[in-house]
Amino acid sequence: MIIKGSIAIVTGAASGLGAATAATLAGAGARIVAFDLNEAGAKATAEKLGGIGFGVDVSNAASVEGAVSEVVKSVGIPSILVNCAGIVHGERIVGREGPADLDAFARVINVNLIGTFNMMRVTATAMSRNEPSPSGERGVIINTASIAAFEGQIGQAAYAASKGGVASLTLPAARELSRHGVRVVSIAPGLFGTPMLMGLPDEVQESLAANTPFPKRLGDPAEYGRLAMHICENEMINGETIRIDGAVRLEPK
Template identity: 55%
Template sequence: MKIEGMAALVTGGGSGLGAATARALAAGGAKVALLDRNVGAVEEIAAEIGGAAFFCDVASAESAEAAVQKAADAHGAARILINCAGVAPARKVLNKAGTMPLDEFRQAIEVNLIGTFNLLRLFAAAASQLDPLETGERGVAINTASVAAYDGQIGQTAYAASKGGVVGLTLPAAREFAQFGIRVVTIAPGIFETAMLKGLPEAAQESLGAAVPFPPRLGRPEEYARLALHIIANEMLNGETIRLDGALRMAPR
């Protein structure tokens, strides 16, 4: 699918992977709507790239429906969805304070997994009604998992479970949407330069990066964005989860 002139939705567009992908889409000529709970952040990015910004709690049906409708009113129904909104809780199931509160596990599932499904269902419903492009496509959705879905570390039970769910829904969703010409692909990043990691001391960042076989550094959001753009352009990529991790395999700790 060509990007130029297409309407795109980017969740978690106020920072990190989402912001980098929004910039890349806009540079390619897409009409980008950024959805995030942090309205100030997405408004800043939207002003920079000439896009539109809307509040969205991805775990809420009502909030997501309203945001997707506002984006459609601004740019038309989207043919591109990039799901980057997420949280990364870190807590052991059993710890000195007792057990992990159930609500903490529930929040990870609601934001990372239910939030991904929520936007995917709304995007597919609208895209399925569009006329097919010359390639036969009507849309492409890119979800964000994590290498933790495969080798989650101690303290990542909630995060790994939520991201494992994103991996698990990729193929059946792609099979279901094939009749409409809508592709579904997931990216599973390794350790990337996000706001959370940038807050760590420089020595800690270097230590994390050194664990990556090659290149021995943290991934850059722009590298995620480049892969997302390639997925959009390559119509044979469908129903797959792609690790973007420099051959990293996470240790238990």
């Protein structure tokens, strides 16, 4: 994929991994379309990068269909999609107050897994109408899994299940979309310095960083963005979930 001149949709673009990825792709010459439930945040990211921003609920079919349709009309057909939108909820299955909140579990699955699929199905349909490159490539989709997909901790049932679903979705989606020249890859980040983690007390951040074999620090969102950029450029990367975690493996709790 030649990034320069490509249209790239990035979800969760108001902050964290999404904002960093949008900046990295913009630096490589992509036209950025920032999606986020936080419309003001999406527009702020887009304004910095010379792109456009939309308030989008990735878990809602009409919201995604409408936004992607508007992108195609106003900017053109995207050839890059990076799904970074996601939420976290921590709760034990059997807690002091009784069983886990089923609605909370469903909401995490709905945003993290169904939202990823929702963006994929609509954007891949648009990508299938792109003119193919000499190799036949029309697009690349990068989803965000997590190392919690493989070593989910106590209290992470909802989050781990949602990210495990994203990882499991990768290969069948890559196989199916290959006929359209669209690649599908997932990134499984470890402990990164996103707003969610940076809001924790300093001693907790230091403890998390100390558990990473090397480098002994939280990941920089820009490092995620650079991996996403390399995936876009290297068309032999397809159907795989790539860990970016400093060799950390999560303990049970």
